[in-house]
Amino acid sequence: MNFAKNVELIASPTNSGCIDVLVPRCLIGNGQDVLGASIDHEGLCPIKFKWSDGTISSIKGLKDSSKVPTEILLPRFVEPHAHLDKAFSWSRFPNLKGSYQEALAANLSEYQLRSKDELLFSIEKSLNLAFVNGIGAIRSHIDSFGKTAISDWDLLENVKTKWRKKIFLQFVALVPLDFWQTYEGELLAQKIAFNGDLLGGVIAPPFNKKRMFKSLLHLVQLANRVKCDIDLHIDESQSCPAAGVKLLLEVLGHVKNEISITCSHLSSMGLLRENAISHLAKKMARNKLKVVALPLTNSWLLGRKDRSTLIKRPLAPIFQLQKAGVVVSVGGDNVNDAWFPLSNFDPINLMAFSMPIAHLSPWDRLGLSPFTTSAAYMLSLQWDGLFQKGSPADFILLDSNSWVKALSERPKRKVVVNGEFLNELPNDKNSTLTNSES
Numbered sequence: 001m002n003f004a005k006n007v008e009l010i011a012s013p014t015n016s017g018c019i020d021v022l023v024p025r026c027l028i029g030n031g032q033d034v035l036g037a038s039i040d041h042e043g044l045c046p047i048k049f050k051w052s053d054g055t056i057s058s059i060k061g062l063k064d065s066s067k068v069p070t071e072i073l074l075p076r077f078v079e080p081h082a083h084l085d086k087a088f089s090w091s092r093f094p095n096l097k098g099s100y101q102e103a104l105a106a107n108l109s110e111y112q113l114r115s116k117d118e119l120l121f122s123i124e125k126s127l128n129l130a131f132v133n134g135i136g137a138i139r140s141h142i143d144s145f146g147k148t149a150i151s152d153w154d155l156l157e158n159v160k161t162k163w164r165k166k167i168f169l170q171f172v173a174l175v176p177l178d179f180w181q182t183y184e185g186e187l188l189a190q191k192i193a194f195n196g197d198l199l200g201g202v203i204a205p206p207f208n209k210k211r212m213f214k215s216l217l218h219l220v221q222l223a224n225r226v227k228c229d230i231d232l233h234i235d236e237s238q239s240c241p242a243a244g245v246k247l248l249l250e251v252l253g254h255v256k257n258e259i260s261i262t263c264s265h266l267s268s269m270g271l272l273r274e275n276a277i278s279h280l281a282k283k284m285a286r287n288k289l290k291v292v293a294l295p296l297t298n299s300w301l302l303g304r305k306d307r308s309t310l311i312k313r314p315l316a317p318i319f320q321l322q323k324a325g326v327v328v329s330v331g332g333d334n335v336n337d338a339w340f341p342l343s344n345f346d347p348i349n350l351m352a353f354s355m356p357i358a359h360l361s362p363w364d365r366l367g368l369s370p371f372t373t374s375a376a377y378m379l380s381l382q383w384d385g386l387f388q389k390g391s392p393a394d395f396i397l398l399d400s401n402s403w404v405k406a407l408s409e410r411p412k413r414k415v416v417v418n419g420e421f422l423n424e425l426p427n428d429k430n431s432t433l434t435n436s437e438s
C-alpha cells in the first residue's frame with residue numbers, strides 16, 4: 001500500500017496539508033467539528049483534516065461513508081517516564097535473572113563506570129529512536145547521586161537545547177531520598193529548579209518509617225522552597241502494599257504543598273483490598289497526586305520467585321485511581337538495560353504490550369488517555385493532545401484502518417512535526433536522523 005496516497009501536500013507554505021483520516025473520537029476537542037459524522041465500533045471517526053503554518057486549520061467529519069480513510073491519526077506521543085541515561089546499557093551490564101535486586105546492583109555498577117560518551121550514546125540513541133517513532137515529549141529520570149552529577153546535568157542541558165524543536169525534554173534527578181538533605185543535594189536542587197526540571201527519589205520497602213518520613217518531609221519542603229515539582233519511584237514492590245504512598249500522604253498532612261507530585265509505579269497499591277484502594281485513591285485525588293503506571297517493567301521485575309510463576313502481579317490500580325479522579329498515564333520506563341531488556345521507545349509497541357497487562361482498551365476514552373492526554377497533562381505541556389482548530393499540527397499517521405490491526409501488524413507510520421513530514425524536515429547536522437521507513 002502506498003502510504004502517501006492520501007496525502008495532498010499544499011505547495012507553499014510547506015508545513016501545510018490536507019488529509020482524510022480516522023481519528024479516535026475521544027481525541028477530538030470540539031464536538032461541533034464532527035456533528036453527524038459516523039463513529040465505527042472502535043471509536044474511530046472519519047475526518048477531513050487540514051493544517052496550515054504548523055497549526056490545525058480545520059477538522060470536519062466526512063459524510064461519505066463509501067470512502068473510509070485508510071490511516072489513523074494520533075497526536076505525537078508523550079513518554080511520561082523514561083531512563084534515557086541508562087538505555088541500551090544491557091550489553092555492558094545485563095541482568096539475566098531479571099530480579100529487582102539484581103537490576104539495582106547492575107545499575108549501581110554501571111553508573112559508577114558510566115563515561116560521558118556512554119551517557120551521551122544512551123541519550124542520543126534513545127532520542128533518535130523516540131523521534132522517528134513519533135514521540136514529541138519525554139520525562140526522563142537521571143541517576144544523579146555520584147561525583148559526576150553536576151557535570152552530567154550540564155550535559156543534559158545541552159541535549160535539551162539541541163533537541164528543543166524535535167522533542168520537549170524534562171528531567172528528574174533520581175537519587176536516594178536522604179541526598180536532598182545534603183549540601184550537594186541543595187546545590188543540585190537549585191540548579192534543577194532553575195532549569196525547570198524535577199526532584200526525584202526512591203521509596204521502596206523495606207524502609208525505616210521515621211527516617212523516611214523525615215527525608216520525604218525535607219524533600220517536599222525543599223521542592224516548595226525552590227519551586228519545582230517532584231516525581232518519585234514509589235512502591236515498586238510486591239511487599240508492604242502502598243506503604244510509600246501512605247507515608248507520603250502523612251507527610252502532606254504536615255506541610256503546605258503547592259507543587260505537583262507524581263507517583264511513578266505505585267505497583268504494590270494494586271495488592272490492597274478493594275475498599276482500601278478506593279479510600280487511598282480518594283485521598284490521593286484530594287492531594288492532587290498524579291500517577292504513572294509502568295506495566296512492562298512491573299511485569300518483568302516484580303514478584304519473581306525461582307521456578308514458581310506469580311499469578312497476582314503488582315500494578316498500579318489504574319481504573320480505581322481514574323474513578324477517584326487521579327490522573328494516570330502509562331509510561332515505558334526502562335529500555336534495554338538491567339531493569340528491562342526489551343522495548344525500543346516505540347509508543348505503539350508500548351500500547352500493544354501494556355494494554356493486555358493493564359486491561360486498557362484503545363476504544364475507551366480512559367483506556368487511551370493514559371497514553372495521550374493524561375501523559376501530556378503529567379508533563380504540564382502547553383498542548384493537551386486533543387485535536388481542534390488552533391492546536392499544533394504534531395501528529396503521527398498509522399497505515400491502518402483499525403486499532404486491532406494497528407496494534408497487531410506494526411503498520412508503517414509517518415511523523416508530522418510542526419506541520420512538516422519527518423522525512424521532509426531539514427537535516428540537522430548534530431543528530432543522525434533515520435526515518436523508520438528508510
Ligand SMILES: [Zn+2]
Pocket residue numbers: 081082083141233264333334
Ligand atoms: Zn523508572
